[in-house]
Amino acid sequence: MPTTAYPAAVRPDVETLWQYNQLHHDIRPTDVGIGLGSHDLGVATHTAQLYQASMFPLIVFTGANAPTTVERFPRGEAVHYREHAIEKGVPSEAILLEPRAKNTSENIDFTRAVLADHGCVDSIRSATLISRPYQQRRSYAIFRKHWPEVEVICSSLPLELDEYIDTIGDADRVIDMLVGDTQRIWVYPERGWAIEQEVPTAVKVAYDRLVNAGYTSRLLPA
Template structure:
């Protein structure tokens, strides 16, 4: 959880953060798949993006995966998947088109627990569209490919720019803290067997180091 006084978001910080934002986003063009898998998040716009894709007939099955994680435990009173499912129903997605996985607490569990749920239901989709926040696209992709390498996957997110992404509950400071921590995880988690390896361009890592030096270190692995 990211709390307390945050470093100022100067123009230098914004430029450094844009470098991380652009790296984290994959820019996949969304094609039809067998299932849309919306990963748990503290951002309801992720659920809206997943539901909109289903309504646009991008897949016949919509899955929400998420219990209470790093940003929602102690804040939300119900699992992320439950809240996201309610958003989708309000948007017009019928109950029989959705599956909810509400035990997972991190990205790896999102994938593994969803795989187990589908197996229990006798379902075996061959291709997935993953939906996550823009600045978690790359990490979501790397986690999926590590845990379910035989499946085809594409990743998307709410179609909102870096400048317009902050809300009253998700500040620019929190976004930057999250991006810094996730970039460190992209580098370190393959060593732990959590993700596939992905190259990090030197300018992106230099931007990461400068942001850490400026105080954006609350989401780092300790």
């Protein structure tokens, strides 16, 4: 049974990774907001909030399904995100759909293609990338690799660690995902999928301790 409780002994290491994977960018107006599909409906909520604050005039929701989202979003992540944003007051004509992407590289490449199909990709000079909080750094690195000529700002719902775990309702899942995203910061550049980023020693130490504590379900094979 999922629970929001987790051992107090691991909390400092979880907090270290939580802070590292968020970029704390200053939000300002950009040409497009890109909501990355996942199990977290908070991405759509925050995208709608930023749109209503006039941070961008156009939204692209991108995402098909993963094994972790198919039950919650049976028609696809982007489709459900669009519906949620409309419920939050975003006009339907301000939203484009990209319903095929199954990973973050495809999110970026397929979003670019959708914008090209609608004749507006050449006007995109800046983008706000909206994701789960702990996905910011990885998404940023992938975006910079795949679309380097566009300036990117990352944003997420402004929640503290325990608040976020409460919204998801499963501490182990959040910690596993956080550990997995951290590993991808150095693995993806090695595979040519993302730009390189600095990984402080404190982050590597926290990561190693959490792996040793058993938070390994989202790790890539060595």
